[in-house]
Amino acid sequence: MYITITPQKLGANYSQSSANFVGYLEKENEGLEQRDMEHFFNQYGDEIPAEEVVKEIDGNTAKLKKKEPKFYSITVSPSKYELNRLQNSREDLKIYTRELMRDYVTSFNREINGRPISIGDIKYYAKIEHQRTFKGTDFQIKENQTFATKILQLKTEIRNIQEGRAEGNIKKMKIEIAKLERQAPHQQNGKRIVQGMAKDGNQSHIHIVVSRKDASNSVSLSPGSKHKASEVEMHGKKVKRGFDRDKFFDKAEKTFDNTFGYKRNFAETYKARKDFIKNPKIYFASLLKLPTNEKALAFKIMGKSGIPMVPSIPVTQAKLAMKIFNRLRRGAEVAIKSSSIGI
Template sequence: MYITVTPQKMGGNYSQSSAGFVSYLEKENEGLENEGMEHFFNQYEDKTSAEGVVRENDGNTAKLEKTETRFYSITASPSKYELNRLQNHSEDLKKYTRELMKDYVTSFNREINGRPVSLDDIKYYAKIEHQRTFKGNDMQVRENQPFATKILELKNEIRKIERGELEGNIKVREQQIARLEKEAPHQQNGQRIVQGMQKEGPQSHIHIIVSRKDASNRFSLSLGSKYKASAVELNGTMVKRGFDRDSFFKNAEKTFDKLFGYQRNFVEQYKSRKDFIKDPRKYFSALLKLPTNEKAIALKILRESGMPMLPGIPVNQAQVALKVFNRLRQGLDIAIKSSSIGI
């Protein structure tokens, strides 16, 4: 499970309205009849219109400055292994979302009117999507980029030859382009993977828009606080503050596993990913000590996820060379930051 929590921005500025983001999340509904659409939902409603989501979000921003985020985006992306565990992607992910938001409220170290934050205190709307496209920072796109650059150069040369600005053989260049298209390391259905190409296979995931202000529009519930659990004196009163992201991410996994009876592998765990960044030697030492079957699955998951596993890793030994760690860490660190849990 890959989860990101981000404030919504337009360029360098915080979005003053949720309209743009809501419109973006409606893209998969274009051209569909009502029965085939995915609707916005929350803890209490199954169908909320896009207009209603914008109205509720934009009307819940009392006393927020332009320099403060008005709402946050939470994205939860199950792996293909997790999706394979589901019977119905739409209904099961809606069920999971509602349980996930219980984990969300319990991660606040806040009180409202002397009690912990509850589901009734937050204002959120969620949407299930079933498609994904390759982004510029995806490993497949980045590693195909040298081929894309050379192909573009050759196409520009062909246009110049056609305009009489350059002498050369168009057919030879077309043959070079065809060869480069096939030699690019990452292909999908016989085509070179490029930015914007739709990813094949199950891609269902969850988008959640959650208001910075509580449902009463009186209290600020910030996810951006650097304080996990602390208190500060405000007007002579000690006030709790903070949001524990570690707790949220860990509980999000536990909730999914309990809900769907999922057996989570070592490399799929949030704690393991954090351990990798802090101490790759410890991470791989633990990985290599796994039971044979679990270790085989772990290495398969890493390879399929695009992690740069080297063919010479001595999987039957307890020690792995430090230079291998460093090379692996560089690639995995990029993958984690670009697509996952926002550590």
């Protein structure tokens, strides 16, 4: 489960309207029949028009300054293993979203009128998408880049020859291009993976736009708070503040597992991925203690996520070469971030 929470920025300031973001989320509906379209939904209703989403989010920004986010985007990307557990991606992901937003609420260390905030206190709209394309941050694109650069250079040379600016053997160059296309390490359906190519398989994921202000438009609720849980004194009163992201990400996994009876592998857990970056010794010590079948699946999951591995090092050894794995960890930080793991 990969989750990110980001404020929507436009240049130096935050977006003053959600219109562009909502319009972006409508892109998959272009050219589809009404029955095939995905609509916005929230805790209480389905098939909410995009215009209503913009109106409600934009109209819920009282006293927020230009340098403050008006809304946040939460992206929830289940893994292929998690998606395979679902019976109906569309309906099951709606069920999960509504439970997830309850977890979101309980991760705030805030009160409204002396009571903890509840699901009715937040204003959010969600939409399910079923397509993804490869981006420049994906490890497949990065690892194919050397080949992409050489192919581009050869195509430029061919164009120069065709237009009389240079001389050379075009046929030989085309053969070299075909060879490079085949040698690129990451392929899909027999073709080199390039930026913008649609990803194969079930790519269902969830986009959520949630207002910075509560439903009454009077209280600011920021999941971007630097504080997990603390109290400050304002106007002579103690006020709770903070949002616990670790708690939210952890609960998000447990809610999915409990809702759909999913048995989560060690390598899929938020805690394990966090340990991999921040404390690899603990990570690999825990990995080596797994039963053989779970350990094998863990390494498979890590490989699919773009985390570089060293097959020559036996996974059964009690002590691993930490210098090598520290180097791997640095490379994996980029892979993990490009996979949108919210840490």
